[in-house]
Amino acid sequence: MHVYFVRHGESEGNVTMVHQGPDVLLSPSGIAQSRALANRFRDIPVDRILSSDLNRAKVTAQIIAEAIEKDVSYVPVFRELISPKELEGLALSDDESVRIHDLRIKNQDDPNWRYSDEENFFDATKRAEQALQMLEELSSERVIVITHSLFVFHIIARILFPKGISPKDFRQFKKHADISNAGVTLCEFSREEQTWKLLSWNNETRLE
Template sequence: MALTVYIVRHAQSTSNAMENNLGSDAELTPLGVEQARKIAARARRLSFEVILSSDFQRALQTAEIIKLCTRKKILITPLLREEKHPSELIGKGPNNPRVAQVKRLLRKNRDRKHWHFSDEENFFDLKRRMIKLMKFLERRKERNVLVVGHVMATRMLVGLMIFGENLTPTLFYKMRERMAIWNTGIIAAQFSDRQWKLLTWNDYGHLG
């Protein structure tokens, strides 16, 4: 029997609004709360049995608002966390010279499997975690699941659904540049006969 997964990016956070990496504690903005209410109303019309959420604050807040509207249980998993960036960049904006310097180093070395600037996840680390998430989803007893997660981790997850183990850094970073996911955008995917299929991408019709 097929498994259908609705993947929802969290609503707008303070990090999004400020274009500043505030780490796992970034909360929803007032606009984000309104977006979460709209996706919650939309979710009432979807058929799903459980909500899976990242343990980051912005995802949990989005999931809690969906829960209030749908009365579905939330299960929290760190597998859904956003891609981990170097800790020293937390709290620094995109115009900070140190941020630009570190990002240049990350881009230069992103094909090197064992290279790290500091404590960040590289492509290969994130790929490995998303493979674990896929297996976690495939083993669940529910047939319809709503997932609340983050933009970069979701791109990796979808890349693996399409390309499997053949997903390379080159393919992934092309996807990253060209495949937008709005806050509360919905991606629907289905797992059947040991294969994943992408059904919809970045559906944000509920935002008007």
């Protein structure tokens, strides 16, 4: 089974560089990116589209679904990581944002520590594992999953490091890689061997 993990098109929050809530809209560029991506999928025999139920992912999924004439199933497990409620709407560079960010890093190795209502590294790792298990149970051969950048990193970390990765090493992994808006990361699941493989990362050109 081939799974195309797609980051949503550019959102207004990506443009303004703020911590995003669930209802943030796609920017005009994000809509154009989603339409271009939809055209790239026209020649792929996709069986199914799954999507995060956050608005920026839903709109991206709807644009693709209309182009390739498939329905979309909205699955909360593919949402972006939940951040502390205190961050929503704050600029990434805001002093309070930086303070909370630094506190979270300071406590990143403690699975029981949270600033408020967010997911910590261990919560996100568990949810990524649940997402992969859900995909493994599908009978489809080609699946598009519209999701979010941080969650793609967690999914790929579970594939590349099945025995686990430390929060510090995960941050290094994320620092030295990138996932563009509308970028496609292709993975393959072997039902016979029950293993995942990363085939391509952040593809922005031709799909196979």
